[in-house]
Amino acid sequence: MKSRTLMGIAFVGLIGFGPIQAGDEGLDPDQWGLSPTSVFDVPTPEAFGYPDTRPGSSEPLPRGFPGAPPMVPHDVDRYLPITMDRNRCLTCHDDFELIGKAEAEDPTPMPKSHYAETNGRFTPSGHNHVCTHCHVPQADVPPLMGSTF
Numbered sequence: 001m002k003s004r005t006l007m008g009i010a011f012v013g014l015i016g017f018g019p020i021q022a023g024d025e026g027l028d029p030d031q032w033g034l035s036p037t038s039v040f041d042v043p044t045p046e047a048f049g050y051p052d053t054r055p056g057s058s059e060p061l062p063r064g065f066p067g068a069p070p071m072v073p074h075d076v077d078r079y080l081p082i083t084m085d086r087n088r089c090l091t092c093h094d095d096f097e098l099i100g101k102a103e104a105e106d107p108t109p110m111p112k113s114h115y116a117e118t119n120g121r122f123t124p125s126g127h128n129h130v131c132t133h134c135h136v137p138q139a140d141v142p143p144l145m146g147s148t149f
C-alpha cells in the first residue's frame, strides 16, 4: 500500500511540475550561456594575427606570475613544427655557458632546469623538447570575459 501511495505522489508530482518546466516563462535563449547572444547563433569570432616581430627586435613580455614560463615575444612561424629531429628554438636558446651572463641583445639562454646532466655534461633535457607546450606567442586579443585572477 505504502509504495502505491508513494508512486501516486510521484506521478502527481510529474504532472504537476511538468508544465512549469516546459512553460513559456523559461529563460530566453540569449540568457542560457555566457555569451550575450542566443545559444542558437553561430557568431564569427574576430580575426586576429600573431605579431610578426623577428627575434632580436622584440622585448620580453611581462610574466603572468612568478615562475611562469615566459611568453614568446617574437614570431615562431618559421620554427614550427618542432619534431623529434628538428628543434630550431634550440639553435638560439641552447647556450648553457651564457646562463646568467646574457646581454640584452642575446637570445635569452634556457635556464639550467631545461638541461639534463650526464657525467658532468649538460644537454637539453628531452622533457622540455616541445617548447611550445609551455612557451607560446601572444596575440593582442581582448578577453571575451573579464577575470580577476
Ligand code: HEC
Binding pocket: 054, 055, 056, 057, 058, 059, 060, 061, 070, 071, 072, 073, 074, 076, 079, 080, 088, 089, 090, 091, 092, 093, 105, 106, 107, 108, 131, 132, 135
Ligand atoms: C633566430 C634566433 C631565435 C629563434 C630561432 C628562437 N628565438 Fe626565442 N628569442 C630570441 C631572442 C633574440 C629573444 C630575446 C627577445 C628579442 O630580442 O626578440 C628571444 C626571446 C624568447 C623568449 C622570451 C624569454 C624571456 O625571458 O622573456 C621565449 C620564451 C622564446 N624566445 C622562446 C622561443 C621558442 C619557443 C622558439 C621556437 C619556437 C624560439 N624562441 C626561437 C631568438 C630566437
Ligand code: HEC
Binding pocket: 067, 068, 069, 070, 087, 089, 090, 093, 108, 109, 110, 111, 114, 124, 127, 128, 129, 130, 131, 132, 133, 134, 135
Ligand atoms: C614544461 C614546460 C616547459 C617547456 C616544455 C619548456 N619550458 Fe622554458 N621555461 C619554463 C618555465 C616554467 C620557465 C621559467 C623558469 C624560471 O623562471 O625559473 C622557463 C624559462 C625559459 C626561458 C627564460 C629563461 C630566463 O632566464 O629568463 C627560456 C629562454 C626558455 N624557457 C626557453 C625554452 C625553450 C627554447 C624550450 C624548448 C627547447 C623550453 N623553454 C621548453 C617551462 C618550460
